Amino acid sequence: xxxxxxxxKIYDNGFxxxxxxxxxxxxxxxxxxxxxxxxxxxxxxRCINRLVEPTKGRIIWNGLDITAATDDELRQIxxxxxxxxxxxxxxxxxxxxxxxMAGRLGYINPIFSLFNYFPPGEKQRAxxxxxxxxxxxxxxxxxxxxxxxxxQRVGIARTLMQDPEMLLADEPVAxxxxxxxxxxxxxxxxxxxxxxxxxxxxLHFLSLARAYSDRVIALKDGKxxxxxxxxxxxxxxxxxxxxxxxxxxxxx
Amino acid sequence: MNTPPPSRxxxxxxxxxxxxxxxxVIFSYGWTVTDIDLAVPQEAQRQENVGNALRELxxxxxxxxxxxxKTATTSFLINxxxxxTAPEASPATDQxxxxxxxxxxxxxxxxxVRGFNFAANGLARVNWIALxxxxxxRQVIGTGEDNFSINAEGSFSVQVEVPRIRGTTGExxxxxxxxxxxxxxxxxxxxxxxxxxxxxxxxxxxLIATAxxxxxxxxLSFFAAQNLMRPVRTxxxxxxxxxxxxxxxxxxxxxxxxxxxxLALNIGRGNFSGSAAATLFVFVGMVATTRKLGxxxxxxxxxxxxxxxxxxxxALGSVVLIGLVxxxxxxxxxxxxxxxxxxxxxxxxSLGGMVELVMPLIAxxxxxxxxxxxxxxxxxxVFKRLSATTSHLLGGVLGALAGAVVLGATAVIGMSAAxxxxxxxxxAGGLASVILPQLYQRFINPPQPGVMPNRPLxxxxxxxxxxxxxxxxFLLLNVRQALVEGTLPDPVIGFAGMxxxxxxxxxxxxxxxxxxxxxxxxxxxxxxNFPIGTVLYSTTRTVLNALRSIEPLIMGLVxxxxxxxxxxxxxxxxxxxSIASLGKLYSEQIxxxxxxxxxxxxxxxxxRLQTIMYAVVPQIIPPYIAFTMYRWDINVRMSTIxxxxxxxxxxxxxxxxxxxxxYRDAGVAVLAIAIVVSILDYASAAIRERYT
Ligand SMILES: Nc1ncnc2c1ncn2[C@@H]1O[C@H](COP(=O)(O)OP(=O)(O)O)[C@@H](O)[C@H]1O
Ligand SMILES: [Mg+2]
Numbered sequence: 001x002x003x004x005x006x007x008x009k010i011y012d013n014g015f016x017x018x019x020x021x022x023x024x025x026x027x028x029x030x031x032x033x034x035x036x037x038x039x040x041x042x043x044x045x046r047c048i049n050r051l052v053e054p055t056k057g058r059i060i061w062n063g064l065d066i067t068a069a070t071d072d073e074l075r076q077i078x079x080x081x082x083x084x085x086x087x088x089x090x091x092x093x094x095x096x097x098x099x100x101m102a103g104r105l106g107y108i109n110p111i112f113s114l115f116n117y118f119p120p121g122e123k124q125r126a127x128x129x130x131x132x133x134x135x136x137x138x139x140x141x142x143x144x145x146x147x148x149x150x151x152q153r154v155g156i157a158r159t160l161m162q163d164p165e166m167l168l169a170d171e172p173v174a175x176x177x178x179x180x181x182x183x184x185x186x187x188x189x190x191x192x193x194x195x196x197x198x199x200x201x202x203l204h205f206l207s208l209a210r211a212y213s214d215r216v217i218a219l220k221d222g223k224x225x226x227x228x229x230x231x232x233x234x235x236x237x238x239x240x241x242x243x244x245x246x247x248x249x250x251x252x
Numbered sequence: 253m254n255t256p257p258p259s260r261x262x263x264x265x266x267x268x269x270x271x272x273x274x275x276x277v278i279f280s281y282g283w284t285v286t287d288i289d290l291a292v293p294q295e296a297q298r299q300e301n302v303g304n305a306l307r308e309l310x311x312x313x314x315x316x317x318x319x320x321x322k323t324a325t326t327s328f329l330i331n332x333x334x335x336x337t338a339p340e341a342s343p344a345t346d347q348x349x350x351x352x353x354x355x356x357x358x359x360x361x362x363x364x365v366r367g368f369n370f371a372a373n374g375l376a377r378v379n380w381i382a383l384x385x386x387x388x389x390r391q392v393i394g395t396g397e398d399n400f401s402i403n404a405e406g407s408f409s410v411q412v413e414v415p416r417i418r419g420t421t422g423e424x425x426x427x428x429x430x431x432x433x434x435x436x437x438x439x440x441x442x443x444x445x446x447x448x449x450x451x452x453x454x455x456x457x458x459l460i461a462t463a464x465x466x467x468x469x470x471x472l473s474f475f476a477a478q479n480l481m482r483p484v485r486t487x488x489x490x491x492x493x494x495x496x497x498x499x500x501x502x503x504x505x506x507x508x509x510x511x512x513x514x515l516a517l518n519i520g521r522g523n524f525s526g527s528a529a530a531t532l533f534v535f536v537g538m539v540a541t542t543r544k545l546g547x548x549x550x551x552x553x554x555x556x557x558x559x560x561x562x563x564x565x566x567a568l569g570s571v572v573l574i575g576l577v578x579x580x581x582x583x584x585x586x587x588x589x590x591x592x593x594x595x596x597x598x599x600x601x602s603l604g605g606m607v608e609l610v611m612p613l614i615a616x617x618x619x620x621x622x623x624x625x626x627x628x629x630x631x632x633x634v635f636k637r638l639s640a641t642t643s644h645l646l647g648g649v650l651g652a653l654a655g656a657v658v659l660g661a662t663a664v665i666g667m668s669a670a671x672x673x674x675x676x677x678x679x680a681g682g683l684a685s686v687i688l689p690q691l692y693q694r695f696i697n698p699p700q701p702g703v704m705p706n707r708p709l710x711x712x713x714x715x716x717x718x719x720x721x722x723x724x725x726f727l728l729l730n731v732r733q734a735l736v737e738g739t740l741p742d743p744v745i746g747f748a749g750m751x752x753x754x755x756x757x758x759x760x761x762x763x764x765x766x767x768x769x770x771x772x773x774x775x776x777x778x779x780x781n782f783p784i785g786t787v788l789y790s791t792t793r794t795v796l797n798a799l800r801s802i803e804p805l806i807m808g809l810v811x812x813x814x815x816x817x818x819x820x821x822x823x824x825x826x827x828x829x830s831i832a833s834l835g836k837l838y839s840e841q842i843x844x845x846x847x848x849x850x851x852x853x854x855x856x857x858x859x860r861l862q863t864i865m866y867a868v869v870p871q872i873i874p875p876y877i878a879f880t881m882y883r884w885d886i887n888v889r890m891s892t893i894x895x896x897x898x899x900x901x902x903x904x905x906x907x908x909x910x911x912x913x914x915y916r917d918a919g920v921a922v923l924a925i926a927i928v929v930s931i932l933d934y935a936s937a938a939i940r941e942r943y944t
Contacts, residue, residue: 014705049855064551070632073551079857089848094870102866106857111539113862155852162856 001026002048002166002198007057009043009222017043019222020057025200025215027165030192032209032230033202035219036242041202044219045168048200049081050074061166079106082159082197086171088151092144096135096154099143100126103161122161129157133187149180156187167191169201173208185212206233206248305915312919316441317434322370324348325381325428328363329356330414331421345369348406350429359416362393367429370406374433375399380415381426388415402431443917446905447924454901455928457819457894458887461826466880469831473838474864475792479847484785489635489643489650489778492769494624496653505619506612512568513575513611520579521604527583531576538569559629567622571615578607635778643777651773652766655683659765663729663758667741670734676761677725683768684721688713690775725764729757792835799832804890808899819900826887826894834883841875842868874943885936892925 046052133153173181218226390412585601746756807825849867895903909918
């Protein structure tokens with residue numbers, strides 16, 4: 001269970017990106033976060049694993065107060081929270097396998113990492129993760145040699161190395177074409193169904209949110225605008241979230 | 253586009269004209285200042301001088317040749333008697349012989365000298381030998397030269413004049429032809445040998461300087477990279493505690509830990525297998541001590557006593573490990589003396605010697621960091637639970653201690669050189685800069701969420717504080733005297749005890765530091781956030797820039813004083829400059845990396861070291877290789893002239909040759925430099941192209 005209490009984020013320049021957000025997300029839920037760009041989706045996701053330091057409020061996950069965790073504790077919490085990014089954030093010059101193995105670093109003695117050493121078995125684990133996202137044959141390629149959809153699958157494989165219980169996806173398909181978008185979303189759905197991962201996924205398009213999520217959260221100017229089932233977003237709600245002039249487009 | 257009104261274009265033109273005039277004046281002034289005088293290069297004497305020098309420079313003395321000399325003589329009668337007939341030549345022989353026609357004559361008469369049976373393609377000259385036995389070289393009529401060439405058949409025919417020598421009428425003189433013929437192939441001259449030897453020295457000088465500078469500049473580059481350092485902040489309480497504990501930890505380290513390290517070093521140099529085993533054992537122990545966490549989903553926290561024990565164990569382990577490795581180096585250094593193993597042995601041995609030398613320093617740093625980390629671990633929870641009032645009180649106390657330590661340290665540096673005295677006012681100004689903004693934000697206009705802070709005002713307050721802090725410290729410590737008179741502060745001891753003695757000057761600085769630190773610390777409180785990263789970043793950048801601006805030749809002058817004339821001084825000068833220069837170039841590469849992977853690895857729970865190893869290092873290796881090559885290229889160029897100030901290498905030789913006006917020998921050195929530099933230029937460009 002992830003509990004967010006009165007979360008507020010004010011950036012150094014005084015901009016209030018999140019305004020008193022409170023949420024409860026039970027384990028195993030697939031939650032979409034929608035909203036205009038600049039509405040605070042990324043900030044919310046990043047506050048959860050404290051890539052962005054919250055200004056006020058608490059975030060409690062499985063009884064652990066993430067906001068109060070020390071650096072050591074935070075690293076242990078982060079190990080169980082996978083994250084994938086719009087820009088994939090792979091090391092482009094490194095091999096796909098190295099990129100995937102890097103997801104395991106939180107479990108590895110830092111002295112080993114100084115010598116670029118992974119304990120035996122980690123390579124098999126990485127190959128298994130690549131197998132799951134369907135690109136084991138790319139293991140030895142440079143990450144930069146892969147297509148966008150494949151790179152995002154490497155990103156997913158990297159989070160699999162973490163043994164995660166929750167997955168934060170920040171616009172994972174925004175740089176992909178519609179067909180590839182669906183294939184990546186299918187993998188997230190798979191992890192949600194098979195592994196029971198809680199998935200928090202910010203999305204640009206409502207149609208994707210409707211197709212994959214159990215629950216939709218909408219942000220507007222850092223405030224919680226809507227929290228409910230995808231089917232409850234009617235035209236009126238849609239205009240409230242995206243503004244008067246918006247028209248819903250379908251992604252096929 | 254709307255055209256500007258005519259008045260504006262007119263004004264604009266006027267401005268342009270004035271600008272052009274100003275540029276012209278600046279340029280003319282420069283012309284005068286640089287003593288440009290077109291008449292000087294046209295003076296005949298100077299032109300001849302430069303012509304000669306250039307001719308010699310361009311005929312480098314690269315090769316030398318052995319010659320064999322063949323001579324042939326015949327007789328010549330001065331003033332022909334009646335009915336003179338020249339004796340018949342005896343062409344039956346295969347020895348060289350010459351014929352002079354006619355065989356007699358008076359002064360200034362032309363005679364033809366013909367020679368046969370000489371070797372092919374040599375140079376020869378005609379000598380006239382009178383009865384006094386003196387050889388007089390006869391110039392060849394037509395060319396006016398002493399030498400003439402012998403053709404491919406080994407024969408020649410030239411005309412010379414009979415010399416005018418008084419009172420020789422009726423005498424029989426000897427005409428001699430000396431032919432000089434190359435013996436074997438040309439060989440490299442002695443100069444070339446010397447130049448080659450010095451060139452090797454030069455290349456290695458550059459190589460060592462570059463290689464040694466890689467590691468330090470790579471480490472520094474991380475501190476000089478804004479994108480990595482900006483986000484690094486630390487709790488003010490922890491930082492103040494760290495600074496306050498630093499001297500204590502240093503003292504413990506450099507007295508106690510050093511003993512341990514030296515013990516390990518002596519064990520290491522004693523016996524090979526034993527110390528190798530000990531090294532392995534300690535290393536494995538340290539790996540085991542660093543935390544390795546399981547995979548459970550609840551937090552596994554290390555208890556405080558355990559964490560403290562770990563910190564102490566790691567400190568002891570590292571000192572022992574460094575000592576053992578250093579000792580092993582020394583041991584290896586004493587193994588071989590000859591050949592390649594000898595070089596290796598001398599090299600590794602001197603690395604070991606270096607460890608022995610800096611052991612107190614290493615132990616001091618380790619001690620300081622360990623004590624600080626123990627201090628922060630112990631107090632972390634305490635700091636968190638403090639009430640606001642106590643947090644500010646404690647901030648004041650710790651701030652006073654930390655301020656005293658920092659300014660005390662800068663004052664000690666200030667005791668070393670007069671202008672270093674400026675450091676203390678500068679740092680004091682930096683510390684004081686936070687006071688006014690803090691006051692403003694606390695009492696006049698507390699920051700409110702959603703309201704942009706008044707940046708310009710805060711910056712202004714910052715500057716006012718800096719200036720006040722600087723001026724006050726400057727006046728109190730009487731830095732003016734040091735600046736103007738160049739005198740060092742009085743070394744009168746104001747405190748002595750516990751093995752430390754502090755001059756009054758340092759105590760004063762510490763007092764100023766304590767006051768500023770106390771005020772700043774009390775205002776900020778222990779809960780504040782300190783942008784330690786930014787401070788480290790700007791300090792590193794400033795030092796690198798300052799070092800970079802000093803040319804290696806100038807550094808070389810200083811190092812020659814320190815270690816004497818020779819390549820060692822050159823290595824030190826080039827290394828220091830390379831560290832500064834590469835540090836800056838490297839850090840710019842870090843600043844241009846993709847930060848996405850860093851964020852991604854942070855989110856997986858990797859620690860800072862791991863993030864750097866896996867997200868930063870792979871991205872910077874190619875540009876680092878390219879810039880290292882580039883630097884090697886520059887260092888080779890530099891090392892060819894570092895010898896001019898006594899830094900060894902080919903420059904030293906070149907300077908000597910030029911001073912002795914031996915331009916043909918200097919030409920060899922110049923040629924060698926040109927060849928090596930252009931080869932390296934090409935190679936480094938090729939490698940760089942491949943990696944960028
Ligand atoms: N580091 C930052 N400093 C200041 N403002 C920021 C920063 N990051 C984001 N913002 C601002 O916060 C708001 C929310 O950003 P974000 O969470 O990225 O929105 P979204 O992901 O929905 O597009 C934006 O207006 C953005 O300009
Ligand atoms: Mg975003």
